[in-house]
Amino acid sequence: MAYDWLKGIEDHYDVVVIGSGLGGLTSANILAKCGHKVLLLEHHYQLGGLATWFTRKGGHIFDISLHGFPVGMIKSVRKYWSQDIADSIIQLKGVRFINPQFSVDTTFDREDFTRLLIEKFRIPAETVERFFTDLRAMNFYDNSTETTGQMFERYFPGRDDVQRLLMEPIAYANGSTQDDPAITFGIVFSNFMSKGVYTFQGGTDTLIKKMAAELKQNGVDVRKHVAVEKILTEERDGRKRVVGVMANGRTIRCDAVLSNSNIKNTVLRLAGEENFTPEFVAQTQAVRVNSSSCQVYLGIKKGETLPHIGDLVFTSDETHFSSEKLVDLHTTSRTFSLYYPDTRPGSDRYTVVVSLNARYEDWKNLTDEEYQREKQRLIDESIASLEKFIPDVRAKIDWMEAATPRTIEYYTHHWNGTSFGTKFEGLKISMDLPNQLPGLYHAGSVGIIMSGWLGTINYGVIVANQVDKFLSAQKRTAATV
Numbered sequence: 051m052a053y054d055w056l057k058g059i060e061d062h063y064d065v066v067v068i069g070s071g072l073g074g075l076t077s078a079n080i081l082a083k084c085g086h087k088v089l090l091l092e093h094h095y096q097l098g099g100l101a102t103w104f105t106r107k108g109g110h111i112f113d114i115s116l117h118g119f120p121v122g123m124i125k126s127v128r129k130y131w132s133q134d135i136a137d138s139i140i141q142l143k144g145v146r147f148i149n150p151q152f153s154v155d156t157t158f159d160r161e162d163f164t165r166l167l168i169e170k171f172r173i174p175a176e177t178v179e180r181f182f183t184d185l186r187a188m189n190f191y192d193n194s195t196e197t198t199g200q201m202f203e204r205y206f207p208g209r210d211d212v213q214r215l216l217m218e219p220i221a222y223a224n225g226s227t228q229d230d231p232a233i234t235f236g237i238v239f240s241n242f243m244s245k246g247v248y249t250f251q252g253g254t255d256t257l258i259k260k261m262a263a264e265l266k267q268n269g270v271d272v273r274k275h276v277a278v279e280k281i282l283t284e285e286r287d288g289r290k291r292v293v294g295v296m297a298n299g300r301t302i303r304c305d306a307v308l309s310n311s312n313i314k315n316t317v318l319r320l321a322g323e324e325n326f327t328p329e330f331v332a333q334t335q336a337v338r339v340n341s342s343s344c345q346v347y348l349g350i351k352k353g354e355t356l357p358h359i360g361d362l363v364f365t366s367d368e369t370h371f372s373s374e375k376l377v378d379l380h381t382t383s384r385t386f387s388l389y390y391p392d393t394r395p396g397s398d399r400y401t402v403v404v405s406l407n408a409r410y411e412d413w414k415n416l417t418d419e420e421y422q423r424e425k426q427r428l429i430d431e432s433i434a435s436l437e438k439f440i441p442d443v444r445a446k447i448d449w450m451e452a453a454t455p456r457t458i459e460y461y462t463h464h465w466n467g468t469s470f471g472t473k474f475e476g477l478k479i480s481m482d483l484p485n486q487l488p489g490l491y492h493a494g495s496v497g498i499i500m501s502g503w504l505g506t507i508n509y510g511v512i513v514a515n516q517v518d519k520f521l522s523a524q525k526r527t528a529a530t531v
């Protein structure tokens with residue numbers, strides 16, 4: 051008989067959290083610390099969502115999305131998780147850009163970018179200063195319709211090279227394009243520019259294990275291998291509201307549901323159109339999801355070493371940058387993340403993770419044969435590209451494997467295998483959810499801004515506070531009845 055992953059669960063929880071991405075984990079932790087009874091359900095055999103890792107024979111550990119995040123993570127993690135986790139966050143100093151337009155080594159912070167823009171790209175100091183200051187002042191509530199591309203033209207007209215330097219890393223960090231609202235670039239870029247790029251020393255496995263231990267200590271009931279099939283609603287006082295979930299074929303009652311699943315999944319599949327007004331359903335259907343990713347994982351044989359060629363190396367053979375070319379099936383734009391032994395202190399191992407932006411549509415309909423062939427092409431091209439920096443690397447690799455938008459869809463259930471949730475309009479749907487269906491909340495990658503490790507943790511905090519208010523009001527009402 052199949053193992054019962056819900057064995058011993060209670061009949062009722064204050065809140066059920068669907069999904070254990072960084073947004074779901076953080077919300078669950080905060081709600082438990084507020085004194086609520088929390089059940090966290092994750093369909094995968096591992097917690098973390100896209101903040102995950104996998105191991106392979108030969109002693110390899112591969113991190114999926116541990117490439118870099120802004121310094122703000124230290125504060126958020128200290129405040130909403132623990133000092134211990136925050137203490138492992140360290141700066142990555144070796145960021146490189148190598149493409150036909152320029153070759154640059156940088157610490158990726160405001161001071162160094164100011165130097166580069168003035169000395170290497172010959173931009174007047176006053177323009178650089180104005181650009182950084184204006185960006186820093188950008189506000190989520192600004193009602194500007196300017197796109198990132200239009201903004202670049204305002205500060206750096208005709209300077210395709212400058213626009214590439216500014217845009218390429220952010221496209222990798224949040225999937226945004228030159229056609230997205232300028233704020234989606236401005237907020238994320240400013241976050242990085244404040245102090246550079248950071249990583250978690252110890253690897254994603256250590257981070258998520260520490261988070262899981264904290265959840266346990268705070269009393270969260272965490273269940274893996276449990277897929278939520280449906281969010282259950284009932285009509286009370288003439289209005290529908292959330293009353294539970296159906297998961298692994300079982301009904302679990304609760305007062306609130308916080309979904310970390312993709313916002314379109316949450317509304318259109320898990321809750322279902324029948325629970326919303328036709329206008330809200332139409333708005334949700336119209337939400338565009340962001341692009342997806344491919345990755346190539348290269349494991350270096352035990353005993354072999356790699357020279358230090360940088361931590362994050364943005365490479366491309368394209369003569370000019372364009373958001374379209376970046377996601378093309380045959381893109382030559384690749385980011386190499388190099389994991390040296392100090393990624394996991396005490397280890398003597400090296401791995402390389404190659405990330406490429408991708409379109410789900412290019413991968414979804416491939417036959418099995420075509421799919422295998424395209425994956426092999428990704429691997430071959432990635433190794434050939436890496437050989438330009440480490441000529442003898444091929445002989446040192448004893449594990450190679452590729453992931454595609456289909457892999458992301460399989461493991462996270464994300465709509466069209468999206469890597470960075472939705473475009474800007476998804477945020478409104480996510481925030482409006484509890485007004486549409488009382489008791490239903492969403493935290494996770496939406497609106498480009500609320501994505502990435504820092505964005506999803508911070509959004510998880512915002513939404514957990516809303517759920518806390520809702521549950522506390524419910525408890526007060528129940529106590530007075």
Ligand SMILES: Cc1cc2nc3c(=O)[nH]c(=O)nc-3n(C[C@H](O)[C@H](O)[C@H](O)COP(=O)(O)OP(=O)(O)OC[C@H]3O[C@@H](n4cnc5c(N)ncnc54)[C@H](O)[C@@H]3O)c2cc1C
Nearest residue numbers: 069071073093099100115117118278311469494495502503
């Ligand atoms: C290749 C790649 C590289 C990246 N690199 C970086 C980086 O360097 N820096 C950075 O800051 N960000 C990076 N990101 C983005 C970052 O990883 C994500 O934005 C962030 O981790 C998403 O968190 P989330 O809370 O939205 O949830 P997700 O990680 O999307 O997790 C959602 C969870 O919900 C679960 N779930 C969904 N539906 C159900 C269901 N019905 N029942 C049960 N469980 C369900 C899924 O299994 C999953 O575990 C990268 C992403 C990708 C794909």
